[in-house]
Amino acid sequence: MVTIYDIAEKANVSAMTVSRVINNTGKISDKTRAKVKRVMEELNYVPNQTARSLVLQQTRILFLLITDITNPFYTTLARGAEDAATKNGFRLLFGNSDESLEKENEYVQTILSARVDGVLVAPAGDPSLPHLEKLRAHKVPFVLMDREVPGIECDVVLGDSKEGGHRLTQLLIDRGHRRIAMINGSSSVSSARLRLQGYREALKLNDLPCADGDVYETSFGPRSDLSGIEAWLDAMPSLPTAIVAGNNVLALEVMSVLRNRGVAVPDEVSLVCFDDLGPYAEFDPFLTVAAQQAYQFGYMGIQMLIERIREKEQPLPWKKIVLPAELIVRRSVKELTSTQ
Known part of the structure; x- marks a missing residue:
């Protein structure tokens, strides 16, 4: 050698x-x-x-920790993160927590042992606080994306989840829907809470009811067992005319359950969701979505992280970037008459 x-x-x-x-x-x-x-x-x-x-005292290696690598939102985000890292002379390692706090903690240990220069992380939820505090205790710079965690100040790149939830719901109301349900991520996830707030706000402003049974809370991640969604629909006295899904994964799962029951989307139940399906949407542009700027999440997040690393000795004020979502109306929403 x-x-x-x-x-x-x-x-x-x-x-x-x-x-x-x-x-x-x-x-x-x-x-x-x-x-x-x-x-x-x-x-x-x-x-x-x-x-x-x-x-x-620098590895020129960054770590990207996301919650669901199968979700097109995160794969596109990862592309943006890698492009920004490469442009700035850094290499990027990836980890996937599967929305699991246990896996997230294991990755944090890996991050510390690998001595990476910084981390771009989509936290599993509010209980991720100890993991972020561990990174800070070891002086590892990090930037949060898509989700905030109460109790810690840091740089963060977010989507406008509340406004997006409101606009998706208002679209359905404008199309004549009066009974609108929602399937959403865990209330321990900040983006899920904000999307639910937007949904409820739109209903309230239009004097429409929001029954407890019309909202189903689950995980944003994919699942092989759809029995929870089945039980939610079974417990309803009748199906709603429309459903708002907190993300694209939940939308596809709801669609699968409805089709297995012989319920047509959108003829019998309209469906809208957060996040587009990435390149797959071009092959069958069906779902109406609030499309987030996934690539920019990753690209801007890495830029903020590198800036934080370079200014490590003279910390800058914390930054919060909120990216608006684009409402894309497709074929998954049916227009109802006033009598329906």
């Missing part, structure tokens, strides 16, 4: 000079730097990243 001493000997410079060229530190003439780099190429030298990290 080629070492810096081999390079120093062939280039006729000191090992310290070679180290400075590798780590881009110290004052070295352009001529000497070019000579050392030429010898490195001739000997096919690959820098020891661990040793380099110890010198620079």
Whole structure:
């Protein structure tokens, strides 16, 4: 294995000079730097990243921790995060918590042991607070995305969940729907709480009822067992004319349950949701959605994180970016007459 001493000997410079060229530190003439780099190429030298990290106190590695890699929202977000990291000379590692606090904690341990420079994280929910406090205790910069966690101040990139929930519900009301139900993520997740607030606000402003049984709280993540959704629909005295889903995964699961029951969407029940289906929406543009700027979530989140890393010694004020969602009306909503 080629070492810096081999390079120093062939280039006729000191090992310290070679180290400075590798780590881009110290004052070295352009001529000497070019000579050392030429010898490195001739000997096919690959820098020891661990040793380099110890010198620079930086790994140039970031970590992206999301809750559901199968969700097109997060896959598009990851694309944006990776593009921003690469543009700034960082590598990006990925982790998927599956909305599990236990898995999230395991990833936090991995993050600490890997000595990454910073973390972009979509927390599992409010109970993620101890995990974020652990990162802060070890001086690992982080930026939250999509969800806030009460009890900790930090940089965050959010979607306008309350406004999006309101607009989706208002769209259904404007199309003549008066009995509108909602299936949503856990109340321990800030985005789910805000989407529910927007839904309820729209109903209240239009003097429409919101019965307790019309709202079903579950997890945003995918599930193999849809019996909870089945039981929710069974408990209703009659089906609503429309359903608002807190995210795209829940919308697809509700659609699956309805179709298995022979209930047509939108002829019998209209359906709208948060988040689009990514590239898949182009093949069958069916669902009406509040489409979030998933790519920008990731790209801007990484930019904020790198800025936080670079200003580690002189902390900047915490930043909060709220990105509006775009309402895209498609074929999953039926217009009702005033008598329906």
